Amino acid sequence: MDSELKSNSAGWVFFVKVSFAIALFAAAAGVVLAPVDLVLKGYMAISALFLVSTTITLSKTIRDEHEHQRIVNRISEARTHQLLKEYGE
Numbered sequence: 114m115d116s117e118l119k120s121n122s123a124g125w126v127f128f129v130k131v132s133f134a135i136a137l138f139a140a141a142a143g144v145v146l147a148p149v150d151l152v153l154k155g156y157m158a159i160s161a162l163f164l165v166s167t168t169i170t171l172s173k174t175i176r177d178e179h180e181h182q183r184i185v186n187r188i189s190e191a192r193t194h195q196l197l198k199e200y201g202e
Contacts, residue, residue, distance in 0.1 A: 137165065
């Protein structure tokens, strides 16, 4: 099973982290520099943070569901293989 696990390269992980940091900084700068009153800036900041939080949660949930389905498929394949092996004897 370990041979089937795929790891991300260090370059990709670095790119993702830097991209996230730049996007977060750009959103924060946009909120701070927006020519609107403090209440609206607060609303925009909270909305942006909520969007980041839900994006992380969504991506983790989708990944977890994918991993679960892979495990279910492997178990099903193993059972099928065992049945075919027993039937062939």
